[in-house]
Amino acid sequence: MSQTLNLVLVGLCLGWCAPLQAQATQQDSTPSRSFEWSPELIATAEGLPLQHGGRIKPLRTWADFKLLALSSGRKVKIEQEGETVKIDAVAWILDCMFFPELAMTYPVLICDDTSVLRAVGMDLEDHGRRDRFSLQELQGVTVKLMQSARRIQAMDEGERTREETQTFDFALRLRTLQGLHRLLAPVHAEISAPPGSAVEEWAVAGKLNLVTVLANLEEVRDALQSAGEEGQRVASDLGAALEAASLSGASELSLVPPAGTRTDDEEWLDLGEALAAVLTDEHTTSREVLVALKTAQDAATAGDVEDLQVALARLVEVTSQRATARGELRTVASEVSFQNAGLFIWALVLFIAAFLSGVLALLPGTRWLGWSTWGLLAGGAGALLVGISWRCWINGRPPITTLYETTPFIGVCGVLLSMGVARIQRQRALLPLGAVFGVAIMFLSLRLEQLDAVSTGDSIKNLVAVLDTNFWLSTHVTSITFGYCAGLFAWALAATWVLALPLVQIRRKRHGASAAGWHRALTRSIYGVVAFGLMFSLVGTILGGIWANYSWGRFWGWDPKENGALVIVLWQLVILHARQGGLIKDLGLALTTVVLGSVVVFSWFGVNQLGVGLHSYGFTTGAATAMTIWHSMNVALILWGLVWWLLAYMKGSSSGKRAA
C-alpha cells in the first residue's frame, strides 16, 4: 500500500490527476517584521551556496547582482518607523523569501523614464522622471504593462521605439521581481485538513503543509493507509498540491545539490524539483533543505530570531556538506569575503583622494602632499591588484575573461604606468592625471558591472567552449588589454598636452622658450607610452592570430574583432614612423595620439556594436551614445589643437612652426 501511495503521489506530481488545490500560506495582512536582520543573521545567510548561471556561488553574490540589476543600486532605501533606513541586498532577499508582502512595499524597481508608466495610466504625482517603485505601487498597472510587453515582444528589436524598448525591459524586470517574492512558494504550499481528517495530527489551523508531510512521510503514509477512502482522497489532494508546488517552485535559484556525483549530475535542484525529488528519489538533502526552510519560515513569522538563526545555519550546513562532498564548495566562502570587501570601490575612493592630493601638491609649499599622492595611488592600485587576483582565484581563470574584467585591469595598469612615467620623467604633475585615469576607468567598470548584472546576473561568468583555454586568455587577451591601456593612457597624456597649449603659450611669453619643460616631458612620455603599447598590441594581435589558427584553422580571417586589434597596431605604427621620419612634430604627435584614443575605443567597444563576426561573446548594447560622445570629444580636441597651431603660425611664432 505504501508503494502504491508513493506511486499515486508521484503520478500526481507528473500531472495525471486532480486540479490544483494548494494555496500559498497567507502572511499576516499587515506587512511587517518584528525584528531586524542582525549582522549575525546576514552573515549566516549570505554564505548559503546556490547554483546560478552555471556556477556555484554564495547567496551574497546572487543577491547583490539581483538588486543591482533591478534597482541600479547596492542598497534598498526603505521607510521604517518614520525613518529612512538602508538595508543591504541579502536582507532584502531574506525579506522577499520570508516576508514577501513586506518586501512588496520596498521601492526597488528602477524606471529610467517614468513616461513608460504614465503611458499605462499610472499616477506619478510623487515620483520623478527617473525613480524607483515598489511592487505594491505597480499593482494597478501590472496587467497593462504585461500586455504591452507581449505586444512588443512580437516586434523585431530594430522596429521598437525607445519607449517600447524601455517598456519591455521594465516589464521583464517587473516579472523578475515578482518571481523573487515567490521563491519560497513550495515551502508555503498546503492543503486543507479539517478537524477529524486522517492527517489532523500534522495540520495547523486546519491546513496541512506539504513540507511537514515530507518531513513525516512514513507516518503520514501509515495514517492515510489506515484511513481507507478518506486517506485516498487526502493522498489525491496531496498529489495535486505537490504538482502545483513543484511548478511554482521552478525558479532560477537552485539551492539543492543533487544526490549523484558531480560527474553524473551537475544541475542543482530548485525548490520545486526538490519537492519531487524527496518523493521520487527519497532525496535526503532535498528533504533537509525544505525542512530547514520551513523551520526558518516559521521562526521568522513568529519573530523568534534564535530559532531563525539555527534554521538558517542548518540550511547552510546541509547544502554546504553536500556541495563539499561533490567538490563544489572550493571558493564560496572566499567569494562572500570578496563581495563584502568591496576592493574596487575602495580603489575608486583612493584614486579620488589621490587626485585631490595630487592637485593640492602642485601648489607652492605643499610638497609633502606629493608623498601622500604616491601613497594613495599605490593603495588604490594595490586594492585593484588584490581584487583582480582574488577574482582569478575564485574564477580559476586569468584576470580577463569578459569585457567588464578589462576595466579593473586597465585601471590598475594605467595607474601604475602613470606612476612609472612620473618617476622616469620626474614630473609629479603626471600623478593627478593617473588618478583621473583610474577614476574614469573605475566609473566605467561600475557601469559595465551593472550591465552584466542586467544581462547575466553576475560578473564572474562561465566561458563558451572556444574560450576555455587559460593559456591563450592569459597571453593574448592580457597583451591586447595592456595595449588598450597604453593607448588610452597615451591619449590622456596627449589630451592634457593639447588642452595645456594656452598655458604653455602664456608661460613662454612670460618666461621665455624654455619655460615649459614639463610640456616637453609630456611629449616624450606620449612617444614612450605609444611605443610601449605597440609592443603589447602587436604581440597580442599576433598571439590572437595563432590562437585562431589553433581554434578555427586560420591565422587571420579579417573578422571585426581581429581588425579592431589590427587598426590599433597600424595606427601606433603610423604615429611612431611618422614621428621617426620627421613627418610630424610635437603637435602632430599629440593629435595623432588623440586619434589613437578613438581607435582604441573602436576596437574595445565599437566592433562589438557591429553585431557581426565570430567573437560574438563580446557583444554589448547601449554603448553607441557614449562612443559618439567620446569620438566627438576627440574631434573637438583635434580642432582645439589645430586652431592653436593656426594662430601660432599666423603670428609667425617659431614655436608654432616647430611644434607642428
Place this chain on the structure above:
Amino acid sequence: MFALIDLHSLDGTIPFWACMGLLLIAGLANRGLGKSLMGILGSFHLAVGCLFGLFLISYFGTEAQVEIGLFAATQKYFESWLLTERFRTPLEFVIAVPLPGGQLLMSLLALNLMAGGLVRVGRSFLSAQNNRRKALLGALMVTHMGVVVLLAAGLVKLHFSETGHVTLYEGESATEFVSFHEWEVVIHDAASETEVEEWIIPESDFADLEADSRTFNAPGLPFELVLEHYAANARPEVAGGSVPIAADASVSDGWVLAPKEREPENERNVAGLLAKIRPSGSALTIPAILSGFERYPFTFKAGGKDWAVSLRHRRFSLPGEIKLLDFHRELHPGTGMPRVFRSDVEWTEADSSAPPEKIRIAMNEPLRRDGHALFQANWGPQNDPDAQRFYSQLEVARNPSDHWPTVAVIIIGLSLSLALGLRLLAYMRQQASRRLREEQA
C-alpha cells in the same frame, strides 16, 4: 583526380613581385636609379603611407561587413589590388574614392620593410660605432624581419592553402574534405561501380562566364562541354511557373536557372550554370542545368557510355581516412552555453599498414597530420532537442605556412622588447646625466 585546367594559383602577383624583386636587387647595388628607388622604397613616407592605407581599408572593410558580409568584404578590401569606396554625403550625393587594396598595400609594405627595415637599418647597423646602438639597430632589424615573416605567411596562405570541412554523422567516415566557398564541375563515368575517375573543371575556369560561354574537352571524353550563364547564387525554377522569372534567366528543358542576389554570408550562396553537351561526331546538343542544389548528377549518353556531370563544392583529398566514433557536447549546468564540444575519431593513414589511431578533436585541440589540421568547428542538429544522432563538422586546413606566425611572434616579441628596453635605458641615462649637469650648474 585529374584537373583539366588549373589556374588557381599565383595569378597576377608573379609579375609584380618579379619586378619589385629586380628593383630591390638593383637597389642593393647602391648606385644610380637603383639607389634612388631604394630611397623611395625604404622611406618613412612610404611606410607611413602604406600603414595609413592599411588602417583605412581595415576600418572600411570592418564596417562594410555589416552590409556585404565577411567574404565579400575580404575580397573587396583585403584581397584586391585597387578598390573604389563610395561615401554617401548628407545631401545624398555619393562620392567615389579610389583606394589601394590590401594586396597592393601589403606588397608595398613588404618591400618597404625589406628596403627600409632591413637594408637601410642594416647599413646603419654596420656603420654604427657604439655597441649599444648596434644592439638597438640589430633588434629593430630583427623586428622588421619578424613582420616580413608574418606577411610572407599571409601570402603563402592566400595562394597555397586549402580550406574546407568534413561533416560526419557518428559512424561515418571520409577521405576528402569539401571547400566552403569554391565550386567545381565534375564529370565521370556514370556506370562505373568501382573507383571513379573524375574530370574536374575548377571554378576559376568558369567563374567569369556570366555572359560568355567556354568550351571544355579532354582526351578520353567523347564529348565537348560548353559552360555558360554562371551565377554565384542561383536557383533552378520551373519556367512559366508561379515564380516570376527574370529576363536574363537561362531556360533548359522547362527549367530555368534564376540568378539571385548574393547573400552576405557566402556559405549561403549556391552557384549554378548552364551546360551544353555536344557528343563527338553528332550534331546533337544536350542542355543541362548544373546547380549546387542538385542531389544527383545530370546523366547523358555519349560514345556509347553513360556519363554524369554535376556542380559541387570543390573537394580535396585528406592524407588518410577519418571516422567519427562519437560526438560529445556539454553545456554549463542550468544554461544553454556550450562548455565542451568534441569529436572522438579514428584516423587511418593513407598508404600505411599502421593500425587506426583513436584521437580526440576538441576546441583548441586540433588534429594535425601531414600538413593538414582538422579543427572542431560545428555540430548539429542544434535545433532538435530530441536528436539521438549528432553530426560533427570539422574544419580542415592545409596551410604550408601554418607555424610561421608562431616563429614571427617569438622574433618580434623578443626583439621589440630588447629594442624598447635599450631605448628606455638610454633615455633614463640621458635624463640622469642632464639632471647631474643641472645640479652642477
